[in-house]
Amino acid sequence: MKLKKFLADKIVNRTMEVIQLNVNVMDKEGIIISSSDANRINTFHEAARQVIASGEEIVLSAQESKKWTGTKPGINMPIFFEKEIVGVIGISGSPREVIPFGKAVRMMTELMLQQAYLTEQMVMEERSLSFLVQDIISGTLDPSPDVVQSRGELLGLDLSGPRSIVIVQLPQSGEWMENPYRRQWQSKMAACFHNPKQVCLSAVSHNRWIIVTDLRHCRNSHQATQYLTESALKLKNLLVPAFCDNLFITMGNHYVHIRELEYSFKEAQQTLRVLERFPDKGPICHFNDATLELMLIETPARSRQRAIQQILGNVVHHPELMDTLYALFASDLNLTIASQRLNIHRNTLLYRLERIESIIGKNPRCFADAFRIQLALEMHRLQSIGYFSQK
Known part of the structure; x- marks a missing residue:
């Protein structure tokens, strides 16, 4: 030295x-x-x-x-x-x-x-880990599996077996990212997972973390998704007291090979876009639970407009009927809960639904029709808040 x-x-x-x-x-x-x-x-x-x-x-x-x-x-x-x-x-x-x-x-x-040396080693290790995570999510890992595995071993990581990408986005705040706060939060966040020492965390901006999980203990994809959701809830409970509710945690699918994790990262990114535009979904979401919303925001403008017109028709000009549909789907088609949301009698709700059916020729209480109506309804909502014009 x-x-x-x-x-x-x-x-x-x-x-x-x-x-x-x-x-x-x-x-x-x-x-x-x-x-x-x-x-x-x-x-x-x-x-x-x-x-x-x-x-x-x-x-x-x-x-x-x-x-x-x-x-x-x-x-x-x-x-x-x-x-x-x-x-x-x-x-x-x-x-x-x-x-x-x-x-x-x-x-x-x-x-x-000795303290200065240890600090320098920690900084070097953190930097090496950040480079590794960046290569993983960008798909620029060395083509040799042995080289990738050796690179992980130098950091104490076993990169074999299934993993996935989790994105944690916090409010715009700088202090928590400064040393020593960053390392303290990194340790606490890693502890939310099954094997903290095999979890890679990297701060890619002043308010966003990328987490490369370890899923070798999960027997199948269903168990992996359940585990990720439980870990995300732990992260939320850890971070909310410090940063309030204005945070998002998104998860991509798990992949067996480390080289495939760039797809998991893209999925987590797409899911983050969904949470930013669909606040009703809450702060935590797995990619598999964002399929409908992704389809909505990626549908071409002409197709969106045609779907809204063909499915909703003149109902869009009746705010009361539109509110009724929103309440019905928010209540999972439960008439009692929907009427309570709208603060109206159940019979009044039934009358409105019959009126909607007479206008558009589709029954909101029938699953096949309800699916189409909800799809068009969400397209109309996104259009009304100016989301598509921001694209």
Whole structure:
């Protein structure tokens, strides 16, 4: 590990806070790279060079310091990292004054080095994981399965077996993404899944996470979908107290091969579009539960208009009848619940449904007709809120 200047500055500042004495940090060449005395920075410290060579500390009196170039009275100690000397820390002052602080200062310095190294390793691992996730969702993984598997093993991941993509989109907020908040949230989010250590999380923007799940414990697609939904609910319960209800969690289908996960990502993306345009679906949705809405928003304009006209006809000009249809489908065709939603008598609801049938020639209570009516109704709703004009 190379002792860099920014870290040396941190060591000097922290040491001075504790002992309030002059401190120098020298690199392996004996050059002072940080000092409480700015005039000494970038000068040669001969005693430090000797410490590097011998691995032993040197204590200099006022008389002895005159024999060494660029030195002052005090103590100069080697800084070890992983049993290797990476630099020297010196405390200036009379030996009687500085020696009592020597062991503590050296220990504190080496602890700071260890912490800096671990932080750097975490950043590198996080960056490598982000690159891996990006390659997975973009379909740019290496064509060799062995290379992909080895890449995962370096990060402690077994990339064999079924996985899927989950997208978590939070409100526009920046603080949670800043260190150390990001890592804290990453750990908490991973814990919502069966095997957290095999879950890949990557922040792709300031408010969106991509999660590559591990589904090897699921026996079939039905169990996988159920598990993903349960995990999404855990994520929601974790995140809602911090970010309110304005969040979305979408899930793509599971795929056996890691190279196929780009399809799962596209499915989760498409499902996110659905939740943004269909708030009644709630904050959580699997791709398989968004098929109808996707069909609605991807139907060509001319086909949409023709379907609305042929299926709904003049009913679109009667707000009361349109509200009746919305209430009926929101109540899953349950007349009692629909009448309560509309705050009308059940007989009044039946009369309205008969009137609708007389206008369009289709019975809203018949499954086949209800399917067509609901499809046209949703097309009309999207059109009325200007969704299609935004495309």
